[in-house]
Amino acid sequence: MQFTQKMIFGGVALGATGFAMAPAQAQTMDVKVTIPRITVAEYHKPYVAMWIEQAGKPARTINVWYDTGKKNNAGTKWLRDMRQWWRTTGRTTPTPPNGVTGATRPPGAATISFTGGRGAMPALTAGNYTLVVEAAREGGGREVVKVPFTISSAGTGKGSGKGSFELGAVSLTVRR
Amino acid sequence: MTRKSLLIVAAGAALAFAQTAQARQWLLPSETMFTGSGNEWLTVDAANSTDLYYYDHPGQPWDAVVIAPDGSVVPVENRMVGKLRQVFDVRIAQSGTYKISVTSDMVMGSYMLGGEKKMLPRGTTPAGLAAAVPAGATDVQTAEMNNRFETFVTAGEPTTSVFASTGKGIEMIPVTHPNDLAVGEPATFQFLIDGKPAAGIDVVAIPGGVRYRADIKQLDAKTDAEGKAHFTWPEAGMYWVSASIGGRRGEAAATPPTPTPPAAPPQPEAPQRRASYAMTVEVQG
Numbered sequence: 530m531q532f533t534q535k536m537i538f539g540g541v542a543l544g545a546t547g548f549a550m551a552p553a554q555a556q557t558m559d560v561k562v563t564i565p566r567i568t569v570a571e572y573h574k575p576y577v578a579m580w581i582e583q584a585g586k587p588a589r590t591i592n593v594w595y596d597t598g599k600k601n602n603a604g605t606k607w608l609r610d611m612r613q614w615w616r617t618t619g620r621t622t623p624t625p626p627n628g629v630t631g632a633t634r635p636p637g638a639a640t641i642s643f644t645g646g647r648g649a650m651p652a653l654t655a656g657n658y659t660l661v662v663e664a665a666r667e668g669g670g671r672e673v674v675k676v677p678f679t680i681s682s683a684g685t686g687k688g689s690g691k692g693s694f695e696l697g698a699v700s701l702t703v704r705r
Numbered sequence: 706m707t708r709k710s711l712l713i714v715a716a717g718a719a720l721a722f723a724q725t726a727q728a729r730q731w732l733l734p735s736e737t738m739f740t741g742s743g744n745e746w747l748t749v750d751a752a753n754s755t756d757l758y759y760y761d762h763p764g765q766p767w768d769a770v771v772i773a774p775d776g777s778v779v780p781v782e783n784r785m786v787g788k789l790r791q792v793f794d795v796r797i798a799q800s801g802t803y804k805i806s807v808t809s810d811m812v813m814g815s816y817m818l819g820g821e822k823k824m825l826p827r828g829t830t831p832a833g834l835a836a837a838v839p840a841g842a843t844d845v846q847t848a849e850m851n852n853r854f855e856t857f858v859t860a861g862e863p864t865t866s867v868f869a870s871t872g873k874g875i876e877m878i879p880v881t882h883p884n885d886l887a888v889g890e891p892a893t894f895q896f897l898i899d900g901k902p903a904a905g906i907d908v909v910a911i912p913g914g915v916r917y918r919a920d921i922k923q924l925d926a927k928t929d930a931e932g933k934a935h936f937t938w939p940e941a942g943m944y945w946v947s948a949s950i951g952g953r954r955g956e957a958a959a960t961p962p963t964p965t966p967p968a969a970p971p972q973p974e975a976p977q978r979r980a981s982y983a984m985t986v987e988v989q990g
Contacts, residue, residue, distance in 0.1 A: 609738050616738065616887060616989050623741045623861050 556645030563697030574633035741861030774801025801864035806855035814847030872900035875982035902932030941990025951979035
């Protein structure tokens with residue numbers, strides 16, 4: 530594949546600081562993902578992958594949550610359990626670069642902000658896109674939520690979707 | 706191969722192989738998408754069964770050949786031939802696509818000896834043909850029977866090095882990679898017979914798990930002039946994709962021989978060339 534993910538940050542938890550401020554005109558995409566609380570005897574936080582699809586273009590992974598705490602980065606072994614992500618784009622870079630990855634997150638809502646054109650996050654020009662979010666939980670299920678959205682000529686847009694089992698509400702806002 | 710005047714009843718040949726035509730042969734991989742860490746294991750079930758993918762026929766002593774992405778042959782490990790299936794393991798050390806296949810190339814036919822028609826023994830190979838026909842035999846009439854079934858697994862990104870045609874029997878050349886299939890997406894496979902496009906042959910795809918549903922859910926396709934067949938997968942799972950020529954499920958035996966002109970000497974039907982192909986592929990959902 531011609532597309533290589535760059536080793537910079539793709540996602541920064543909202544409110545995190547320490548990165549150079551983007552120019553005022555920069556495009557920002559906020560993605561809100563809700564991980565449902567599931568009451569089971571043995572709960573493992575799900576692996577989650579997010580990528581952007583656009584007809585005729587390679588899929589772009591923007592964020593991957595996995596068990597980053599294992600010795601020798603052994604948590605990457607289960608990335609393929611996010612089977613749609615793996616097949617679509619994950620296997621082109623079996624060990625995702627640092628900037629794209631993050632630790633798994635507990636149940637609840639998380640908002641991640643991405644800056645267009647920085648790291649793995651493409652600058653989104655006017656057109657139709659789909660944000661795909663896939664969650665796979667060890668010993669549990671796997672679910673994919675697709676959020677279609679349109680970027681206006683002003684470079685903004687929004688969309689939302691909802692999962693039923695392993696994902697709750699997913700929404701996104703692209704702003705300038 | 707010698708081809709003289711003939712005396713063989715095609716039905717006889719068909720009967721001899723009817724047993725193998727009844728069931729479906731398959732290789733079922735434990736996983737089709739590997740991380741590519743260099744030290745992963747695949748285990749494969751190999752069986753001959755009526756229903757997919759269950760073990761309901763005797764296990765077979767097949768010798769599966771595993772071709773690695775770099776073209777080398779990887780030895781299978783822990784091979785066990787059980788009462789109902791064969792099992793073996795394959796170490797996945799390279800990145801790319803592996804092909805695991807079982808093939809057999811046989812010759813069927815007959816000859817005349819001392820005024821009697823004799824059938825070639827079952828299991829005669831092309832290499833063993835000369836030895837199988839005794840001295841003094843006449844009217845030797847033969848046809849080849851090539852059988853291939855396989856599956857594919859990929860570590861990391863799919864590659865296509867293992868798909869080179871051997872030019873023998875039915876083979877599948879991917880247009881869509883067999884480890885890149887997903888629900889709702891169209892897939893195209895090209896089929897070859899002896900290295901040339903297999904135009905106008907029937908290809909079926911049957912999803913596994915038939916025991917727990919009423920409908921077999923078979924997908925039917927026919928190859929075009931280039932030997933290409935198209936499928937769009939309605940659901941995720943393992944599919945058995947198969948094509949064959951010549952006497953599939955006794956069809957050839959049921960076909961009446963072409964009438965011969967009364968003036969000519971009796972012209973019984975020649976044995977029919979046969980070839981079959983099957984692959985197990987996973988459709989992601």
